[in-house]
Amino acid sequence: MLLSNLFSNLAMDKSRDFGAISNLILSGFAVLALALAATIARAQDPLPSWNDGPAKQAIVNFVAKVTKEGSSDFVQPAERVAAFDNDGTLWAEQPMYVQFMFALDRANGLAPQHLEWKDKEPFASLLKGDLKGALAGGERAMEEFVMATHSGMTTEEYERIVKDWIATAKHPRFKRPYTECVYQPMLELLAYLRAKGFKTFIVSGGSIEFMRPWMERVYGIPPEQVVGSSIKTKFEMRDGKPALVRLPEINFIDDKENKPIGINEHIGRRPIAAFGNSDGDRQMLEWTGAGGGARLMMLVHHDDAVREYAYGAESRIGTFSDALMAEAKKNGWPVISMKDDWKTIFPPDKR
Amino acid sequence: MLLSNLFSNLAMDKSRDFGAISNLILSGFAVLALALAATIARAQDPLPSWNDGPAKQAIVNFVAKVTKEGSSDFVQPAERVAAFDNDGTLWAEQPMYVQFMFALDRANGLAPQHLEWKDKEPFASLLKGDLKGALAGGERAMEEFVMATHSGMTTEEYERIVKDWIATAKHPRFKRPYTECVYQPMLELLAYLRAKGFKTFIVSGGSIEFMRPWMERVYGIPPEQVVGSSIKTKFEMRDGKPALVRLPEINFIDDKENKPIGINEHIGRRPIAAFGNSDGDRQMLEWTGAGGGARLMMLVHHDDAVREYAYGAESRIGTFSDALMAEAKKNGWPVISMKDDWKTIFPPDKR
Numbered sequence: 001m002l003l004s005n006l007f008s009n010l011a012m013d014k015s016r017d018f019g020a021i022s023n024l025i026l027s028g029f030a031v032l033a034l035a036l037a038a039t040i041a042r043a044q045d046p047l048p049s050w051n052d053g054p055a056k057q058a059i060v061n062f063v064a065k066v067t068k069e070g071s072s073d074f075v076q077p078a079e080r081v082a083a084f085d086n087d088g089t090l091w092a093e094q095p096m097y098v099q100f101m102f103a104l105d106r107a108n109g110l111a112p113q114h115l116e117w118k119d120k121e122p123f124a125s126l127l128k129g130d131l132k133g134a135l136a137g138g139e140r141a142m143e144e145f146v147m148a149t150h151s152g153m154t155t156e157e158y159e160r161i162v163k164d165w166i167a168t169a170k171h172p173r174f175k176r177p178y179t180e181c182v183y184q185p186m187l188e189l190l191a192y193l194r195a196k197g198f199k200t201f202i203v204s205g206g207s208i209e210f211m212r213p214w215m216e217r218v219y220g221i222p223p224e225q226v227v228g229s230s231i232k233t234k235f236e237m238r239d240g241k242p243a244l245v246r247l248p249e250i251n252f253i254d255d256k257e258n259k260p261i262g263i264n265e266h267i268g269r270r271p272i273a274a275f276g277n278s279d280g281d282r283q284m285l286e287w288t289g290a291g292g293g294a295r296l297m298m299l300v301h302h303d304d305a306v307r308e309y310a311y312g313a314e315s316r317i318g319t320f321s322d323a324l325m326a327e328a329k330k331n332g333w334p335v336i337s338m339k340d341d342w343k344t345i346f347p348p349d350k351r
Numbered sequence: 352m353l354l355s356n357l358f359s360n361l362a363m364d365k366s367r368d369f370g371a372i373s374n375l376i377l378s379g380f381a382v383l384a385l386a387l388a389a390t391i392a393r394a395q396d397p398l399p400s401w402n403d404g405p406a407k408q409a410i411v412n413f414v415a416k417v418t419k420e421g422s423s424d425f426v427q428p429a430e431r432v433a434a435f436d437n438d439g440t441l442w443a444e445q446p447m448y449v450q451f452m453f454a455l456d457r458a459n460g461l462a463p464q465h466l467e468w469k470d471k472e473p474f475a476s477l478l479k480g481d482l483k484g485a486l487a488g489g490e491r492a493m494e495e496f497v498m499a500t501h502s503g504m505t506t507e508e509y510e511r512i513v514k515d516w517i518a519t520a521k522h523p524r525f526k527r528p529y530t531e532c533v534y535q536p537m538l539e540l541l542a543y544l545r546a547k548g549f550k551t552f553i554v555s556g557g558s559i560e561f562m563r564p565w566m567e568r569v570y571g572i573p574p575e576q577v578v579g580s581s582i583k584t585k586f587e588m589r590d591g592k593p594a595l596v597r598l599p600e601i602n603f604i605d606d607k608e609n610k611p612i613g614i615n616e617h618i619g620r621r622p623i624a625a626f627g628n629s630d631g632d633r634q635m636l637e638w639t640g641a642g643g644g645a646r647l648m649m650l651v652h653h654d655d656a657v658r659e660y661a662y663g664a665e666s667r668i669g670t671f672s673d674a675l676m677a678e679a680k681k682n683g684w685p686v687i688s689m690k691d692d693w694k695t696i697f698p699p700d701k702r
Contacts, residue, residue, distance in 0.1 A: 078567070155615055199575070208616070209619075212619045222619075223618065223619030223620050224550070224552075224575065224620065226619060230616060233616075234612075235609070235612060235634055235638075241641050242634065242638050244611060257586035260593065261595060264506055265559070265581060265602075267574065268560075269574050269575065286593045287586075
């Protein structure tokens with residue numbers, strides 16, 4: 001369109017002198033160049049699913065600062081550690097943590113061998129399909145439930161069980177695999193940070209062995225960069241081969257004040273950026289923020305009931321308390337509004 | 352010298368026909384080319400401190416196999432995980448684990464505040480300089496001693512203490528910093544594996560926070576690739592800032608049957624190569640060997656009393672039992688003879 005305008009202008013202005021024509025040609029090319037530049041900029045935008053706004057700006061500004069050599073905020077690539085919560089930050093956690101859906105499916109499969117579950121909470125409620133009743137015991141009870149239904153087998157057997165389940169299970173509302181209920185804007189953020197020399201880590205309350213089997217494929221994050229909760233394992237010989245057998249005993253719950261502990265134990269370096277979405281991430285963000293130099297701490301706020309979910313202080317899953325919101329404001333942690341900051345929520349349908 | 356021989360030969364053979372002369376010139380160049388090729392080969396040898404022999408050959412063969420695309424032994428770069436023990440495998444562990452020397456220095460500094468140590472083993476023996484008496488309690492007693500003298504401060508304070516100590520402390524026999532009592536052939540091996548797409552990990556019984564402050568500089572291994580023993584920490588606010596405080600409570604002892612557990616927890620992938628030097632590494636090597644595909648498990652044998660130390664089954668530090676030697680033979684784990692396989696032990700003196 002621009003080109004045809006240019007030529008029709010030229011055609012109408014045949015009588016003008018050569019200087020005017022050449023000016024017109026030059027200005028035509030300038031318009032073209034600008035249009036081209038805008039197209040390239042769109043194509044090169046590393047965060048195309050983010051609307052322009054304070055959240056996107058905070059990310060871009062931070063990355064520019066810490067990667068600019070010679071700047072006082074410059075951070076060596078080795079120190080560019082970014083920590084991401086998973087549930088509610090990278091993928092949907094409603095109506096229930098995905099790992100819990102997995103545990104529920106497993107519990108139903110295992111129930112015939114565990115008649116005692118009929119009288120024991122939260123098993124009894126869960127087997128009746130009463131999520132609310134089960135949740136009455138709090139997150140710790142659910143964690144124990146998860147652990148209890150995920151022990152007894154070797155680590156290799158467990159990995160196979162997880163891979164099989166995650167390949168077929170679907171989100172009850174979105175009717176697509178859970179691994180496609182991940183947030184497209186956050187996938188772009190992960191890739192953008194890595195392109196800028198960051199190492200991206202998961203620091204999740206989810207169990208480490210539930211996450212590793214699919215995170216490399218889905219997030220591009222290798223197993224050694226996944227920090228999470230775990231149960232104890234035992235080294236023993238099975239059929240003449242060494243095996244690690246999963247014990248029904250909690251080793252570590254990577255949540256709240258334990259997130260900085262998990263970071264210290266597994267990463268051994270303080271992140272310079274951290275992303276979360278709930279009260280469980282507060283200490284991770286505080287720990288990240290307490291280091292020297294430029295820092296970026298952000299919280300995903302689920303305020304989009306139409307495209308995903310809207311929940312906050314009142315929710316048992318992914319509680320985002322008023323106190324956390326107040327702390328974010330006080331500390332200048334940008335809060336990401338799903339509704340306003342994200343153009344799309346999930347990646348394009350792969351089918 | 353080759354060139355001058357060539358020309359003197361030419362001078363003596365002036366009477367010969369041109370064909371003979373040109374043959375001579377060609378053969379002279381062939382000799383030159385061979386000599387040059389040998390020089391280049393030496394310069395390009397990634398393991399110049401290793402003598403030619405079965406140990407070096409095993410390494411080179413293994414790396415060639417797993418990195419050759421299209422070969423049935425090919426391993427994707429992401430799966431090329433190599434695990435290294437530290438004490439006795441990468442640096443000298445005699446006459447005593449370095450961390451223990453550190454603990455001893457700290458205990459002496461702290462003794463005035465701990466009068467109860469006078470009557471408590473292994474503290475009492477240690478403060479009297481009686482290493483042998485202290486060792487009577489076994490390695491676990493020493494580990495507890497190490498933990499006890501390394502708690503109470505924040506992780507940041509502890510890192511500073513380690514850095515200060517390691518910068519000045521010297522090996523009692525070699526009179527050089529401990530970080531220069533590392534094995535030059537193993538430094539070359541680490542670099543060689545990384546150049547071939549491997550990720551190199553430490554899997555040591557030493558405490559993780561004693562190792563991380565210097566391993567990136569000395570071994571090129573970043574903190575997140577260091578697996579080791581640890582004490583528990585506690586998240587708390589100190590002077591209004593979040594801090595992790597080290598507790599006098601063991602979290603994990605990364606030795607023997609716990610090494611595969613530590614590998615699973617931190618790396619989440621089974622190594623395809625593992626290097627150790629003692630009974631403490633047996634299960635790590637077994638675990639590594641139990642995976643499918645090409646594997647390399649090797650043991651450093653300290654048989655060089657002249658240049659380093661000679662010890663084995665009888666030693667409390669770095670015990671290399673007859674049973675381990677028998678297992679190595681049975682499984683085809685190459686045993687590295689320090690005396691025969693290593694041209695040099697330590698890096699050149701930096702002073």
